[in-house]
Amino acid sequence: MRNLILQVIDFFHRPFARLIPLQTFRYLACGGGNTALDIVLYFIMYNFVLHKQMVHLPFVTITPHIAALFMSLAITFPTGFLLSKYVVFSESNLRGRTQLFRYFMLVSACILLNYVFMKLFVEHLHIYPTISKILTTFFVVCFSYLTQKKFTFKVKPEKLKLF
Structure with missing residues (x-):
């Protein structure tokens, strides 16, 4: 999977090679992709999982926009870390x-x-x-x-x- 991601990112880096160092481009691509994933997940969690409703836990009630934030973060935190570790800063x-x-x-x-x-x-x-x-x-x-x-x-x- 790592090699496939690197091949795709590096292919799109070619036209920008004189302007942006490869590592910076990889960071922007991975970070941008992870940010897009975060926004999509947030939208899905807020609208279709939580149905814009409050989340009632035993000791606290959480507003849907904050609950969706934590739900999307539970996925994008590890993906962001793994992309940074294995794609952007693998050295x-x-x-x-x-x-x-x-x-x-x-x-x-x-x-x-x-x-x-x-x-x-x-x-x-x-x-x-x-x-x-x-x-x-x-x-x-x-x-x-x-x-x-x-x-x-x-x-x-x-x-x-x-x-």
Whole structure:
């Protein structure tokens, strides 16, 4: 499956090879695909699984839009991690559980950044919500890419063996 995904992404990278490095293109393709999957799943969960109804749990009631968010995240979190680990940043030599923990921290930070930027742009700077979402997405995607490359899936230098 990994090889098929790489062949498809790398084929579409050819016209952009002078403009975008291969790893960045792979990140954009995988992240864009995972984001599209997230939106489709959210729509299905909200409209057809939850039927726009509140979710009543033993100790709390959750609004349908928040429940759908967590339901779609339950699928797109692992797919995003696996795509990043095996397609985009496959040269990383960190342990898998270290990568997974760091990826979880990164996703949590991205959720927080989305919230903070949207509040800032819409409520304090009075920028239209759609424009605010575009700006927010740009900043969060840049932060996510750099964090994944330099922290979550970084390549540790090999230790020299003298004997």
